[in-house]
Amino acid sequence: MANVPAVIPAIGPEAGLNRYLAEIRKFPLLAPEQEYMLAKRWAEHQDPEAAAKMVTSHLRLVAKIAMGYRGYGLPVAELISEGNIGLMQGVKKFDPERGFRLATYAMWWIRASIQEYILRSWSLVKIGTTAAQKKLFFNLRRLKGKINAMEDGDMHHDDVAKIATTLGVSEDEVVNMNRRMAMGGDTSLNAPMREDGDGEWQDWLTDTGPIQDEIVADAQERDQRHALLTEAMDSLNEREKHILTQRRLIDEPETLEELSQQYNISRERVRQIEVRAFEKLQRAMYSLAGARNQLPELA
Secondary structure, eight states: OTTOOOOSOOOOSGGGHHHHHHHHTTSOOOOHHHHHHHHHHHHHHOOHHHHHHHHHTTHHHHHHHHHTTGGGSOOHHHHHHHHHHHHHHHHHHOOGGGSSOHHHHHHHHHHHHHHHHHHHHOTTSOTTSOHHHHHHHHHHHHHHHHTTOOSSSOOOHHHHHHHHHHHTOOHHHHHHHHHHHHHHTOSOTTSBSSTTOOOBGGGGOOOOSOOHHHHHHHHHHHHHHHHHHHHHGGGSOHHHHHHHHHHHSSSSOOOHHHHHHHHTSOHHHHHHHHHHHHHHHHHHHHHHHHHHTOOOOOO
């Protein structure tokens, strides 16, 4: 970020990762009022010291998010570095008057930066892929693990169909992406990571199974999101609530035609109500989340 001092600790190869993680823990977290005043100083006066404090106080968030992308054969240090770039962009564009915390806003910039870096690093998955293909790329391994389909080679047709339905893509796209990722991952686990022979691919692999703390944290996050959604739904009137629920919040959504017949209105009118209700729900959830320092996700 322009005019921001170079206050982020250097992060190098794996040997320096633990030192980096220890260093960033020394930066204090910000209270809501501190964060607000720093954000105002940056937005109104381009104060580099204010921006630097906001960046360093969120380096732990970047490291946590980056750790979730360890399964793509890339050094964690590089993932964190890319995430830090996203964090700085998030700080640069953060508007403290929107009513939610910086972490809520910056996490999207951090994830986007890391994901784009991973896509650039996979020669068979280009930046020009569609949003659906990117979603497939980042979810295929996880879904294969859920249905115990991690063996090499092509997947069983039933497994392909299940994943295609879950992600809203065609079965051919699932098959092709699975083959691409298999081709991209054929490197020997004992192959050296660098020209000097120091470090092997297997050194970067981690157990993909969730630990107990992650299971508990995920459950708590789901409960928080559900509570936010339930409370935010009160901002909608009954028709908006019903249409949004039937279109986006059930496993088998109703069609515009079905809802238009129920309400005796046009399909376009149903679509307009759905979009308006979704925008109102998003605003309500962000407002509630900002007040509670939670991170909502609404697909």
